[in-house]
Amino acid sequence: MGVVEIADRTWRIESLIGPRNLFQYVLAGDGRTAEALLVDAGTSASPRDAILPALRRLGIRAETVRYLVVTHPDLDHQGGLSILKQELPNAVAACGFADRGLVSEPERLVTDRYGAYEREHGVGYTDAEKESIRDLYGSPVSIDITFAGGEQIELGDRQLSVLHAPGHSAGHLVLYEPASGLLFSSDAVHWRFCPAADGNAALPPTYEDVEPYLATIDLLESLAPHELHSGHWPARTGSEVLAFLRESREFVGALDAVLQERLEAPSTLRELCEHVEMRLGPFGADPVNLMFVVHGHLRRLGRRGDVRTLDPSERPRRFELAVAAR
Ligand SMILES: [Zn+2]
Numbered sequence: 161m162g163v164v165e166i167a168d169r170t171w172r173i174e175s176l177i178g179p180r181n182l183f184q185y186v187l188a189g190d191g192r193t194a195e196a197l198l199v200d201a202g203t204s205a206s207p208r209d210a211i212l213p214a215l216r217r218l219g220i221r222a223e224t225v226r227y228l229v230v231t232h233p234d235l236d237h238q239g240g241l242s243i244l245k246q247e248l249p250n251a252v253a254a255c256g257f258a259d260r261g262l263v264s265e266p267e268r269l270v271t272d273r274y275g276a277y278e279r280e281h282g283v284g285y286t287d288a289e290k291e292s293i294r295d296l297y298g299s300p301v302s303i304d305i306t307f308a309g310g311e312q313i314e315l316g317d318r319q320l321s322v323l324h325a326p327g328h329s330a331g332h333l334v335l336y337e338p339a340s341g342l343l344f345s346s347d348a349v350h351w352r353f354c355p356a357a358d359g360n361a362a363l364p365p366t367y368e369d370v371e372p373y374l375a376t377i378d379l380l381e382s383l384a385p386h387e388l389h390s391g392h393w394p395a396r397t398g399s400e401v402l403a404f405l406r407e408s409r410e411f412v413g414a415l416d417a418v419l420q421e422r423l424e425a426p427s428t429l430r431e432l433c434e435h436v437e438m439r440l441g442p443f444g445a446d447p448v449n450l451m452f453v454v455h456g457h458l459r460r461l462g463r464r465g466d467v468r469t470l471d472p473s474e475r476p477r478r479f480e481l482a483v484a485a486r
Pocket residue numbers: 234236237347391392
């Protein structure tokens with residue numbers, strides 16, 4: 161654990177969240193301005209345990225950090241933001257336009273994001289799990305600027321493109337530096353699973369919106385980045401980047417196929433999650449964590465007319481293949 165130089169004036173801050181790696185990135189401009197930017201804020205424990213010690217080790221003074229870019233609303237990417245805003249007096253807090261509400265009011269992660277499937281589907285986290293989420297999600301915080309994608313950030317002599325990369329969240333941001341080919345993708349693309357530090361599966365993919373997710377994969381592919389640096393996955397370089405993106409797209413197709421197989425019989429969201437775990441897993445976590453992707457795929461299949469809801473007032477809801485799709 162610690163801090164690793166990955167390119168000129170570019171570092172990865174490494175820590176763990178449970179069994180998984182958790183990475184933030186520091187980018188510094190040239191000597192004259194010495195401005196720095198931080199990609200992601202970790203959990204509420206990360207500033208003290210990892211980020212501030214790393215900045216000290218790198219000799220980056222607190223006053224020179226200009227940007228705190230939270231790529232998306234999740235406790236492991238936004239939780240440290242309120243502390244970092246206090247500790248880094250000149251930094252502006254930024255996130256995606258569509259994610260502002262969730263990033264600035266972390267309790268909404270529990271109610272709106274992680275708890276989105278409780279009422280209609282009876283699927284979600286336990287009270288004990290919600291308490292551990294609250295321990296890490298940080299305090300409410302004001303966001304200074306939002307990005308919609310298409311903006312440029314100038315960091316001394318470096319130019320970064322801010323890109324909108326939705327799917328895992330509505331406003332997910334990635335940062336791309338055309339001059340170096342470095343892409344900071346955070347959790348925009350999920351591959352086949354999220355690994356533990358030892359490489360074994362620790363969490364299934366957790367994108368929510370399938371069409372935007374596929375468009376994000378296409379967008380990142382079109383950049384042909386030299387290196388992909390994400391929130392939890394090991395760095396991918398050269399041809400590994402395109403393989404990572406292609407394999408992420410293939411997972412989407414595989415998931416559609418196993419869902420349609422189970423939907424021959426009426427199925428609840430929970431039953432579908434368990435089926436996906438059995439057919440495409442193990443993912444190393446409670447199948448409940450598949451609720452985001454499975455629900456996302458159900459919505460897309462529904463929009464296409466391939467899947468119907470049996471009785472919309474039934475709890476939990478049940479789904480089955482529409483006649484035309486059989
Ligand atoms: Zn994450």
